[in-house]
Structures are given as C-alpha cells and as structure tokens.
Amino acid sequence: MLLGETESLCPVCLRRVAARRVAEDDDVYLEKDCPEHGPHRALIWRGARLYLDWARHGRAVAATHHKLTTSVQGCPYDCGLCPEHKGDTCTAVIEVTARCNLNCPICFASAFSSSPHPSAAPAPPTPDPSLDKLRDMLHALLDSSGPCPVQLSGGEPTLRDDLPEVVSLAQELGFGHIQVNTNGVRIAGDASYLKRLADSGTSVIYLQCDGVSDDVYRHTRGAALAEIKTRALANCAEAKMGVILVPTLVPGVNDHQIGDIVRLAKEWMPTVKGIHFQPVSYFGRFPHPPQDHDRLTIPDLLQAIELETGGEIKRENFAPRTRQESHCAFAGLFVLMEDGKLLPITHFDPTTPPSGQGAKESPAEHTRRFIEHKWRFAEQKGSGCSCQPGSWLELFDRARAYSLSISGMPFQDAGNIDLERLKTCCVHVVAPWQRLVPLCAYYLTSVDGRRLYSSELRTAVHPG
Amino acid sequence: MAEWYCFKCKVPVEERDVEMTYLEIVRFIAGLKCPQCGAAYLTEETVEETVRPGEEQLEEKLG
Numbered sequence: 029m030l031l032g033e034t035e036s037l038c039p040v041c042l043r044r045v046a047a048r049r050v051a052e053d054d055d056v057y058l059e060k061d062c063p064e065h066g067p068h069r070a071l072i073w074r075g076a077r078l079y080l081d082w083a084r085h086g087r088a089v090a091a092t093h094h095k096l097t098t099s100v101q102g103c104p105y106d107c108g109l110c111p112e113h114k115g116d117t118c119t120a121v122i123e124v125t126a127r128c129n130l131n132c133p134i135c136f137a138s139a140f141s142s143s144p145h146p147s148a149a150p151a152p153p154t155p156d157p158s159l160d161k162l163r164d165m166l167h168a169l170l171d172s173s174g175p176c177p178v179q180l181s182g183g184e185p186t187l188r189d190d191l192p193e194v195v196s197l198a199q200e201l202g203f204g205h206i207q208v209n210t211n212g213v214r215i216a217g218d219a220s221y222l223k224r225l226a227d228s229g230t231s232v233i234y235l236q237c238d239g240v241s242d243d244v245y246r247h248t249r250g251a252a253l254a255e256i257k258t259r260a261l262a263n264c265a266e267a268k269m270g271v272i273l274v275p276t277l278v279p280g281v282n283d284h285q286i287g288d289i290v291r292l293a294k295e296w297m298p299t300v301k302g303i304h305f306q307p308v309s310y311f312g313r314f315p316h317p318p319q320d321h322d323r324l325t326i327p328d329l330l331q332a333i334e335l336e337t338g339g340e341i342k343r344e345n346f347a348p349r350t351r352q353e354s355h356c357a358f359a360g361l362f363v364l365m366e367d368g369k370l371l372p373i374t375h376f377d378p379t380t381p382p383s384g385q386g387a388k389e390s391p392a393e394h395t396r397r398f399i400e401h402k403w404r405f406a407e408q409k410g411s412g413c414s415c416q417p418g419s420w421l422e423l424f425d426r427a428r429a430y431s432l433s434i435s436g437m438p439f440q441d442a443g444n445i446d447l448e449r450l451k452t453c454c455v456h457v458v459a460p461w462q463r464l465v466p467l468c469a470y471y472l473t474s475v476d477g478r479r480l481y482s483s484e485l486r487t488a489v490h491p492g
Numbered sequence: 493m494a495e496w497y498c499f500k501c502k503v504p505v506e507e508r509d510v511e512m513t514y515l516e517i518v519r520f521i522a523g524l525k526c527p528q529c530g531a532a533y534l535t536e537e538t539v540e541e542t543v544r545p546g547e548e549q550l551e552e553k554l555g
Contacts, residue, residue: 361550373550375516420512420521424546 031056031079034449037104038062039442039475044102047446051076055320058444070443071320073355074327081378085347086354086452091116093173096463103447104472104480107465109172109456114352116393117173118454121209121467122165124194125156125183129213132249134276134308157460162194166201168462177205179234186214186221192228199229207272209234211249212260219263226267232301233264237273239285240292247281265299272302279308279324286329287336290370290434297364298429305329305436310443311473318443326358329436340370341434347376349435352452359435363427370432371423440468442475496533498526505533512543515550 029051036047036058047060049072056073073079093116097108106112128135157165169176178198185191185208198206208225212235215222225233235257238244242252264271273293277283286305293300307324310317324332330343341362348354362370415422440450445468453466465481472480496505503526510523510532521542524533534543 371517373515373517416520418519419509420514420519420546421542423517423519424542424549427546427550 029076031076034058035103035447036060036445037442037447037472037480038065039068040065042442042472042474042478042480044104044447049446051079058446068443070318071323071325072444072446073325078327078378079355082348082354084354085378085382086352087382088114088352093117094171096168096172103451104445104466104469107459107469107481108463109466113451113453113466115452115454115466117169117176117456117464119177119179119207119456120169120173120464121179121181121455121457122162122169123157123182123457123460124162124180124185124191125188126154127156127187128182128184128211129187130184130211130249130251134248134278156188159190159193159197161460163197163201165458165460165462166198166203169458169464170201172464173456175202175204177207177231178203179207179209181209184211184213186210189221192224192230195225195228195230205231207232207234209236209274210260211236211253212257213253215263216256216259219266222263222267222269226269230269232270232272233260234272234274234304235260235264236276237289237292238275238277239282240288241285244282244285248276248278261296261299265296269299270301271296271299272304273300274304274306277305277307277324277329279322279328283324283332284336286332287338290333290337290341293432294364294368294370297432300432302433302435305434307436307438309439309468310441311439311471317475318441323444324438326355326436326438329438330358333434341372344376345372345374346434347374349437353449356449356452357435357437359433362432362434363423364430364432365422365426366417373427373431439471442472442480445472496524496535498529498531498533500531501526501528503528505531510534514547 031049031051034047034049035044037043038045038060041062041064043062045060045062047058050057050059054074054076055071056076056079057069058072059067059069061067091114093109095109095111097106097110099106099110099112103112180191180194188194191208195206206229208230210233215233237257238248240254242254245251245253261271273289275282275289289303293303307329330346334342346358346360349357349359360372360374362372365371415425440446450466450468453468455467456464457467457470459465459470459481470481497503498505505524505526508523508525509520510525511518512521521534522538524535
C-alpha cells in the first residue's frame, strides 16, 4: 500500500531519485529506483497504523532562519541552509577537531586516531580549526539561526586543551547552552580539565554510553570502556556537571542493555539528566551494507525500552518530539521517586488528534527551550520537604532535580533518507565553509564510503 | 484561616487532602472538601504557591 511519495538518494551514486513510502506486512519501507543502479528499498518504520497516527502530529510552520545559500541543484546539494529548507535550528553541531583518541568501528564523523593504530586510515588528521576560525563559524551560525544550543563535537573535542576557551568564546557571542559531545576518556582521568570546562560555562556533557559492559564497547568502540564511563560520571557528579547519556544502539549488539542503561542513569541521578538513544545509522565507517534486521526503527526502540525495563517505562510514555516531521524523534519525561521507580510524566495516545497546544512556538523554539531548561545540572532545592508519599508536593519537590528525559533520534543514511524529512531537519552542522548543513546530509556517505559533502570541495558532490 | 463555604451547597467545607489529576497523574494535595456534595476546592494560596510553580516546572521540563 502506498503511504506517500517523496524523494531520496541512490545509495550508490547519491543522485536524487523519486521515492515511495510503502506499507507491506505492516512494516513501512522507502522504495526508490536509480536509472543507473536499479531499485533499492529500506525499512523505515514498524507498524503502518502507528506511522500514519504519528504523521498527524507533525506541525508545519514557516521557517524564520536567515538563508545563507540559494537553490541551484536542489535538496540536498545546496545546503547552507537553502531556501527549500523548512526547519529552523534547534541544535547546531560544531566540529572543533578531527582528531580522536579512539578508533571506533562505528563512527559517523570518521575521525582519524591521534595515535598510530594498525587499522587507522593512513591520512594525517586535518589541523584543528583555530579560535578565529571557530569565531567565524559561530558568527555564521548567529547570522543564520541566532543563539541556539551549540554542541561542540569532533573527532573527540576534549583532545583540545583549549576547549574551555572555545566554550567561553561561544558564551561571549551569546550562545547560552553549550554541550560537549565526548567519549569520556579524558574527563574520566582529568578532573581538573572537567572543572575548567564547567567553569567556562559548559552546560552539559553529552556522554557516549553504549552499554554497561566491555564486550559492548569492544564491538562499538574497539576498546574496553565500561569503567571509564563510570569514572567520567563520578567526576561529573563531583563537578556538578549534568550529563546526557548517549547510546548508539546496534541491533544484536547492545539493544539488550537498554534496561541496564536506564538503571545506570537512575543510579547517577541527579548528575544524569537524560538519555538520548541513537539507533545506528549507516554512514561513515560500518562493517557491511545494512539489511532490514540491522535497523532499529522508533517503534522497535519503544518496544525494547518497555521490555528491557520490565514495563517500568511503557511505549505510551513517549510522544513524537515537536517537529514538522513527527517520525524524526521521540521524547518522554520521568521523575525518579524515592522508592527508586521512575514516575512517567508523559502520556501519549497516538490515536488522539493533535491538541494544538504549544502552537505559539515553532518546533525549533520548542526544542531549544526543552534542551536549555532541562539538559543542565540542577540540585534538589533542599527544602527538607517532609512531603507525604503520593502527594503533589512530593512530586513537585522531586522533579526539581530528579527528572529524567529519555529521547531518541535515528539519523538517516543513504539507504533510508527521505528528502521531505531532511528539509524539516533542525539539527545542523556548521561546516568549516561557514554554511549550515542538516546533520544527516553532512555525514551521509554512499555505500562505498564517499561523502555527500566534501570538506575539500566545500560543497556537496553532485553526481550529475 | 477564614471559614470557606461550598459554592453549591452553601455549607462549610472541611480542610482535608483532595485528589488532583494533572497530566493524567492522580495524586493528593491539601485542599477543602464539601461534606455534602464532595466538591473539592484549592485555596488561592495553594494554587499560587504550590500548584502553579509545580505545573510550570513540569511543563517546562516536558518541553
């Protein structure tokens, strides 16, 4: 059954091709044909009814960001953002280094190790952008999107000794929420560096956290890192630095540890403020071309969360994140009560028509507020509340510090990219050539590993 | 505290915990209840000092 028509890319040559969203045996696929490389199809959702119900919760609004490029070759070759783009920036990602201290089998940033490794790519790392260069990139972001939340990424950003200065620079330019996306290796062993990051105004550590055991980390990161994650969390607790745990989920590798990750988050609250699940997407380095069973769609993930937490968290405790394209992400809010159980605050019935609540804000404004207010450390007020169990006073008091957001966002790759969805994307990478590129387009590669966006050419590689 | 009367029954209400449902969650809060019809009331003080800040906090976090 045809659910809708859109455009996509040929995963081999990256040319733009017509595509169809098709329901078959209750799964939803993206089907497309390349005149040169033939048909391709990828699983995008499980549950056609749910797909259609979630579709009703998207919210179209006019974009307010300033366009930095013009439309010449069409989406996704003109990113800047171009006039075709509908989604304002909710988070901007800036790569502050291409160096890394790990050599992960799974890495969409495709950074090179700073230390020799037998399987590392032979090319040397590109030099880190200077503070002046980063200032120019932040100015481009301000020109386009204003002072949105910024995520400093890499490579591994903590390899820069001057990262606290980068945070200060962003603060001086008016950016109020600054995340550091890290594997945790440096902050686990260097508490004074973490303190400098905290003192400079870092809002939250966005900590890669794929599981709780070394066998998982050996598979996803090529190293035993479980103890390192624990030490990073302990140092963040000491520094009163909020943490978002960010698991990259690979079916059959660590989806069985979803419940353990939730328990880890509970154990480290109020330091841990949220979990942001990222089902694996296939760009950058990955071991083999993805099959349907290699994909974890949003309904798969919601079901797994319910199962792996023994029903403490249920599917209906998650709602589509406020987006123009509601299939992009989900979120739920929970409060950890004194009995050790998570009390769900979010309740969502996908069959209920959208209420229109919150329509005074654009989806990007909505998400910015969500990130800025919730993804930072907060201590319990210390009111000494002798609130009775079961009372609203007890819940309000706990929610000050013991609230946990659980969210997820599967990125799109060359197999499943839907250009209509891409045009509404609100997570944008600030490219070194001072243009904004939706994250999925920026890191997208063909099946042979060729990037759609080339740093050398400072533009998209158009197959035509 | 001044004595309060039920708007409907015109009888004095009693100070006691009442159930309040919000975001599909049912919990109790200190309130006033009519012994005759069961209608529940919250004082302005409770609404302004407890309920409104609590709501704002949760809804802000809900994003």
